[in-house]
Amino acid sequence: MDKLNMSRHISGKFNDELEAVRNQVLNMGGLVEQQLRDSLRAIETSDHDLAEQILQRDAAINKLEMQIDESCVQIIAKRQPAASDLRLIIAIFKTISDLERMGDEVERIGRVALESFSNDQQDFLVSLENLGQQVLAMLQKVLDAFARMDLDAAVEVHQMDALADRQYEALTRQLMTYMMEDPRGIPKVMNVLWSARSLERIGDRCQNIAEYIIFFVKGKDVRHVSSDALRQALTGQQ
Amino acid sequence: MDKLNMSRHISGKFNDELEAVRNQVLNMGGLVEQQLRDSLRAIETSDHDLAEQILQRDAAINKLEMQIDESCVQIIAKRQPAASDLRLIIAIFKTISDLERMGDEVERIGRVALESFSNDQQDFLVSLENLGQQVLAMLQKVLDAFARMDLDAAVEVHQMDALADRQYEALTRQLMTYMMEDPRGIPKVMNVLWSARSLERIGDRCQNIAEYIIFFVKGKDVRHVSSDALRQALTGQQ
Incomplete structure (x- = not known):
């Protein structure tokens, strides 16, 4: 794994601690990815x-x-990191908060799936496939971007979210048509709608993490900036 | 405003900086509260x-x-806070992230309301009243708890969320019945459902902030703990 210039630290122990916490984040991300898959x-x-x-x-x-929260607090208290190390730790704080919330969304999807199976209402659930695969690809890409602190990959995730949003909107329209055509099926279609929204939120959170990566690499806060403006800002800087 | 033992800092300027950032958080919370109201x-x-x-x-x-994010990073870099100050800054990082997402949810509600007004579909929107008022009360209580770092108020917010969840579930059931009875009304009822979910999420985020306050005051991480277990853990400690 790329050490992110960590060799410049005088304290080898500080390096190890930062590296350990980054690995913890990747483990956590891997778990969320497995859950989603x-x-x-x-x-x-x-x-x-x-x-x-x-x-x-x-x-x-x-x-x-x-655990990661606690590790970060320990590192700040003991090592008093400045500049880029501090930015990394801030990015980690925010990233794990989004990962945890993604985990909650996946749990909601699992709960809906279980309920649908129990009531033999799973027939519309498969319509989540496209959106689900797109969001999974976003999560994989953003974890990869995090592992390498890769700016280009992070920008790509930002752009992938536009497709996820379009897929989500198309699916929502389609499901509402189903409901109007067959009102008895409303409860089961609603379940699919909730899960679709959960997937869409997971995509949004991947985008958040992409922004933290950009913040770390460029020292530039790109939250609340459109994809186009983002591309422009980053190219202008290079 | 209670100075939270800040007088013990040798540097008066550090006090002022922490106080300034806390005021910024309260301003931000006030804005979100106004938006929700x-x-x-x-x-x-x-x-x-x-x-x-x-x-x-x-x-x-x-x-x-x-801006607050930046202020916190500056304080960490310049003042290298330890123990309780660091916990406060971490709590602030997390709190403002939840406040910002609450703002997004309110914006979604505003967007749905506008769309409903334009299409003359506002007749079910008023059914959000009870849930909306409960969530607004939670937000007011949690901002108040934050201002005074008041443990009891924070625990109360944690408990208020149970009522918000029940109100949300009752409303969801009621709206689904409407949809089944009159499928032509599905689009407008769906809008109300999305807004109800936004309100429920705002309540969840109030609960998150309550947990950060407890984390700050008790130095105890109470995320992912039930209300009962929380009460028990806190009473046991006192």
Whole structure:
């Protein structure tokens, strides 16, 4: 793994601590990614047991967030990091908060899937496939961008969200048409709508993390900036 | 305002900086509170102009978040705070992130309200009243708890969320019944459902902030703990 110029630290122990906390974040991200992938697979194959496992595994993600939080606080208190190290730690604080909330969204999807399986109402769930795969690709890309603090990949995630938003809107329109055509199916279609919204929120959170990466690499806060303006700002700087 | 033992700092300037950043957070919270109150009023009175204003004012909240973020980074870099000061700054980082996302939810509510007014579809929006008032009360209580770092008020917010969740569930069931009875009304009822979910999320975020306050006061991480367990843990410690 790229050491991000960490060799310049006088204290080798400080390097190790920063590296350890970055690895913890990647582990946490890996867990969330696995949860999301499993939730999509559970939906695709109507796998009741897998959906159950998703609910059980969310606690591990929550625990990791608290551990990483604590590690970051320890590092700030002990090492009094400045400039770029501090920016990295701030980026980590924010990233794990988004990862944890993504975990909650996946848990919601798992819960909806379970309920749908139990009531034999899973027939519309598969319409989540496209949006789900797009959001999973965003999560993979943003974790990869985080691992390498890769600016280009982060900007790409920012752009991928536009497609996820369009997929979400198309799906919402389609599901509302179903409901109007067959009102008895409203409860099961609603479940799919909630899950679609959860997926869309996960995409938004991937975009948040992409922004923290850009903030770390460029020292530039790009929240609340459009994709076009972002591209322009970054190219203008290079 | 209670100075939270800040007088113990050797540097009077450090005190002033911490105090200034806390005031910024309260300003930001005040803005979000005003936005939420106005969105409920816009819904109640079908006030198109007020809903427009809500959309325009969200940018100010986003800007405040970035300013406070920057102030916190400056304080960490310059003052190298330890222990309780560091916990306060961490709590602030997290609090403003939740406040900003609440602002986004209110903006969504404003957008839905505008769309509903334009299409003359506002008749179900008023059913948001109870949930909206409960969530507004939670937000007021949690900002008050933050201003005074008041543990009891924070615990109370944690408990208020249970009622908000019940109100949200009752409303969801009621709205789904409407949709089944009159499928032509589905688009307008869906708008109310999205807004109800936004309100429920704002309540969740108030609960998050309550947990950061408890973390600051007790030095104890109470995320992912039930209300009962929380009460028990806090009483056991006192």
